[in-house]
Amino acid sequence: MKVVFIGASSLAVATASHLIDADYEVIIIENNKDVIDNLIGKVDCVFIHGNGCKPAILQETDPNSIAVLFCLTKSDEANIIASLVARSLGFKRVITRIEDPEFEHICVELGLNETIVPTLTNARYLANIAAGRHIHELSAMIRGPVRLFSFIADEADAVPIDDLALPKQSRVIYCYRDNQYLPIDHDSTLKQGDEVVLVTTSEDYEKLQNKWGNGKAK
Known part of the structure; x- marks a missing residue:
């Protein structure tokens, strides 16, 4: 099964490493060549140097063969644009990362129904732990x-x-x-x-x- 990540953030690299260990084929699209050079040899996957918002770059991954596309750059706006472009290209599933909760409602209106807000999720998780509540994964x-x-x-x-x-x-x-x-x-x-x-x-x-x-x- 093939999975694509846009943005080689720490979250993307950590998730990619778990998937690689589970025998997934992983592709990481990253706009910064220095970041790719630093990861080559550390992460056993295919790297594509380019802007993940661009249709031509996304087409290089063969959208019809991809199980999941994760948009995990550090820019909410870039993640939303990349997600919409990916949807138009026929990616089966698109996961959109945002940091600003104000974008969450907009993502739903745009049909980006699989949106994650890591900071908010972690904050709720830690608050529940501090309050002594039982946490279910x-x-x-x-x-x-x-x-x-x-x-x-x-x-x-x-x-x-x-x-x-x-x-x-x-x-x-x-x-x-x-x-x-x-x-x-x-x-x-x-x-x-x-x-x-x-x-x-x-x-x-x-x-x-x-x-x-x-x-x-x-």
């Missing part, structure tokens, strides 16, 4: 084909949950309304602008993305 709870999906509700989605006509194995579990967590019951009604989070399966994920992949119903 997300990876331990989400197994096999189970996936999470989110979208921004538009005017057409402002209906009772039961009227969304979701695939059989998909359920709305909660939403954010005005940045506030809101639990969902079977008789709850969505409002325009709600960020809706569903639990689904790999099989149904594509169906949901076809409907809400760009942040609005198609």
Whole structure:
């Protein structure tokens, strides 16, 4: 299985090393030649020197053969642009790293449903440890084909949950309304602008993305 990283950040290199140990084929795209020269011989992967936001550079990786593309540069804007370009080129999965939480809602509106905010995640994790709360690893709870999906509700989605006509194995579990967590019951009604989070399966994920992949119903 092949995985691509845009940006040779410490997070990218650490993740790449784990995947290489698990027999994944890894490609790292990095714009700084000095960084690549420093990593060659330390990380057993293919390096591409260039701007990962450029379609021609991404095309060199053969998008149809790539399982996951991670956009992990130090620039939120570059990661978002690279993610959108990658989506247009047909990459199956695109993971977008952002540091500024204000971009999170924008990413969802753009259909970048697999966005990570490492600083915020780590801060919550450490705060929970300090408070003595029991921490469950997300990876331990989400197994096999189970996936999470989110979208921004538009005017057409402002209906009772039961009227969304979701695939059989998909359920709305909660939403954010005005940045506030809101639990969902079977008789709850969505409002325009709600960020809706569903639990689904790999099989149904594509169906949901076809409907809400760009942040609005198609």
